[in-house]
Amino acid sequence: MAVLARLDLTPDEQEQLTGQLDRILDYMDKLNELDTESVEPMSHAVDVVNVLRPDRAVNQPRTEDLLRNAPARDDDFLSVPKIIE
Amino acid sequence: MTVHELTLHELHDRLRSRELSAVGLAEALFDRIEATDGAIGAYLAVCREQGMEDARRADAQLATGDADSKLLGIPVALKDVLLTEGVPTTCASKILKGFTPPYDGTAVRRLREAGAVLLGKTNMDEFAMGSSTENSGYSITRNPWNPDHVPGGSSGGSAAAVAAGQCVAALGTDTGGSIRQPASFCGIVGLKPTYGRVSRYGVVAYASSLDQVGPMTRDVTDCALVLQAIAGHDAADSTSVDAPVPDYAAALTGDVKGLHIGVPKEYFAAGLQPEVERAARQAIAELEKAGAVVTEVSLPRNDYAVAAYYVIAAAEASSNLARYDGMRYGPRAEAEDLTSTYMKSRAQGFGHEVKRRIMLGTYVLSAGYYDAYYLKAQKVRTLLKQDMEAVLEDCDAIVAPTCPTTAFKVDEMTHDPLQMYLSDILTISVNLAGLPALSVPCGFDDAGLPIGLQIIGKHFDEATVLRLGYAYEQATEWHTRRPEI
Numbered sequence: 001m002a003v004l005a006r007l008d009l010t011p012d013e014q015e016q017l018t019g020q021l022d023r024i025l026d027y028m029d030k031l032n033e034l035d036t037e038s039v040e041p042m043s044h045a046v047d048v049v050n051v052l053r054p055d056r057a058v059n060q061p062r063t064e065d066l067l068r069n070a071p072a073r074d075d076d077f078l079s080v081p082k083i084i085e
Numbered sequence: 086m087t088v089h090e091l092t093l094h095e096l097h098d099r100l101r102s103r104e105l106s107a108v109g110l111a112e113a114l115f116d117r118i119e120a121t122d123g124a125i126g127a128y129l130a131v132c133r134e135q136g137m138e139d140a141r142r143a144d145a146q147l148a149t150g151d152a153d154s155k156l157l158g159i160p161v162a163l164k165d166v167l168l169t170e171g172v173p174t175t176c177a178s179k180i181l182k183g184f185t186p187p188y189d190g191t192a193v194r195r196l197r198e199a200g201a202v203l204l205g206k207t208n209m210d211e212f213a214m215g216s217s218t219e220n221s222g223y224s225i226t227r228n229p230w231n232p233d234h235v236p237g238g239s240s241g242g243s244a245a246a247v248a249a250g251q252c253v254a255a256l257g258t259d260t261g262g263s264i265r266q267p268a269s270f271c272g273i274v275g276l277k278p279t280y281g282r283v284s285r286y287g288v289v290a291y292a293s294s295l296d297q298v299g300p301m302t303r304d305v306t307d308c309a310l311v312l313q314a315i316a317g318h319d320a321a322d323s324t325s326v327d328a329p330v331p332d333y334a335a336a337l338t339g340d341v342k343g344l345h346i347g348v349p350k351e352y353f354a355a356g357l358q359p360e361v362e363r364a365a366r367q368a369i370a371e372l373e374k375a376g377a378v379v380t381e382v383s384l385p386r387n388d389y390a391v392a393a394y395y396v397i398a399a400a401e402a403s404s405n406l407a408r409y410d411g412m413r414y415g416p417r418a419e420a421e422d423l424t425s426t427y428m429k430s431r432a433q434g435f436g437h438e439v440k441r442r443i444m445l446g447t448y449v450l451s452a453g454y455y456d457a458y459y460l461k462a463q464k465v466r467t468l469l470k471q472d473m474e475a476v477l478e479d480c481d482a483i484v485a486p487t488c489p490t491t492a493f494k495v496d497e498m499t500h501d502p503l504q505m506y507l508s509d510i511l512t513i514s515v516n517l518a519g520l521p522a523l524s525v526p527c528g529f530d531d532a533g534l535p536i537g538l539q540i541i542g543k544h545f546d547e548a549t550v551l552r553l554g555y556a557y558e559q560a561t562e563w564h565t566r567r568p569e570i
Binding site: 005062 | 435
């Protein structure tokens with residue numbers, strides 16, 4: 001699960017989290033007491049509909065402002081580790 | 086009273102009459118922060134230079150006689166989850182250390198356009214995950230009423246700053262109670278607006294279907310004024326709702342005659358601190374005396390709210406926080422390949438509670454567990470929303486305590502995350518249902534710590550919630566008390 005979550009946990013963290021998550025998930029099992037056979041799941045509290053707009057650029061590129069926060073850059077590009085061997 | 090104890094509307098009157106200058110007010114508050122924040126720890130960043138510039142601009146506008154904006158020259162603080170152009174924004178996380186946003190969030194921009202003076206960014210639980218501000222990646226914040234106690238969370242820095250007179254008003258965010266609970270713990274007013282009332286553009290996402298920005302202030306009038314400035318549709322947030330924004334100050338009539346109030350019996354069940362129950366019942370009696378019609382109601386499935394909430398919030402968080410991978414912003418760890426770089430950067434950047442929720446969220450969304458946990462929680466969410474709506478069909482508002490207890494001690498709950506989650510039992514159904522809810526001061530416990538009264542309204546009916554809060558405030562004096570600092 002830690003690999004799926006992309007977290008490099010120490011053995012101590014793994015042990016502590018396993019115990020805590022077991023307890024929390026046990027508590028979550030409480031949800032099974034409710035019959036939800038004919039209940040629709042909900043993902044939003046208010047009715048949301050697709051919002052469409054013309055595909056037109058409205059903002060100016062701000063390369064410097066954006067790259068200022070980058071951990072590594074190469075000229076006007078973000079620099080990242082090699083992805084394909 | 087000195088300037089740091091006054092309300093926003095009182096200060097507006099003084100600024101307008103030129104009895105006080107915006108520069109003088111900002112200076113007084115920056116000095117106040119310097120003198121008191123060593124003991125409180127409400128701020129992560131103070132921006133004196135920029136703030137003084139804001140204040141000079143406000144004075145120039147006031148000099149022309151244009152003082153229509155109630156927020157003109159008013160010093161405010163912002164929870165560090167709100168993006169501020171040119172001012173570092175970290176969400177109290179090491180993974181965003183040094184991050185300076187290239188733009189303002191919509192709520193921030195609207196405050197700036199109204200002429201507010203930005204004092205600084207306030208401490209919080211990392212990525213808004215927590216109920217005590219102890220999960221900050223940088224430092225803890227202490228309760229201005231008693232430094233041995235927490236200010237609540239996750240908007241604990243904003244609440245403490247308002248209570249301690251280190252700002253006039255602040256913005257927080259509320260995903261499961263993160264505005265209302267710290268407001269209750271610090272003896273101030275806090276409002277979680279209806280989901281969709283305030284734009285989330287430029288608010289770092291925790292659980293996108295639950296997050297909402299709202300005001301934290303010294304009284305209900307101030308709360309109405311700040312809400313007025315930030316509410317309304319925003320094309321940049323497709324979940325913000327295009328509904329008319331009423332004049333909130335006009336709702337503060339003091340008249341609540343004939344309003345129907347539901348008091349949910351489950352919210353008064355075992356577990357309430359006796360002083361909290363007493364104060365809430367007295368407050369309800371006060372509203373009844375003012376002419377409101379009080380009936381006992383039931384939210385029969387409230388007991389399942391914590392479980393449903395933490396499944397949904399953790400699931401959304403694990404997805405939202407996938408973007409922190411050390412590639413575009415934040416520190417990047419050295420590692421031999423790409424996956425290890427992700428894993429090391431994230432492990433070094435996130436704190437314990439954030440890791441816990443990412444793990445939990447990853448688990449409940451993973452193949453084989455999705456139906457049992459995530460889908461189940463979404464269905465229970467429907468039931469909880471139905472329960473709330475059924476009550477609000479017959480009532481104009483639901484009234485109850487904001488929290489089961491007053492502020493707990495620093496370190497008291499940190500060893501037991503589940504216990505900390507359970508303390509959110511009275512606030513999270515509101516987020517699951519997307520409703521607006523206010524917390525107003527309604528008394529003190531035997532140790533002198535504040536108690537909050539929660540007023541929950543119908544979708545987009547902040548006006549009635551504020552009207553009830555204002556009428557209660559007019560009949561009592563709790564909101565006029567200030568901690569000694």
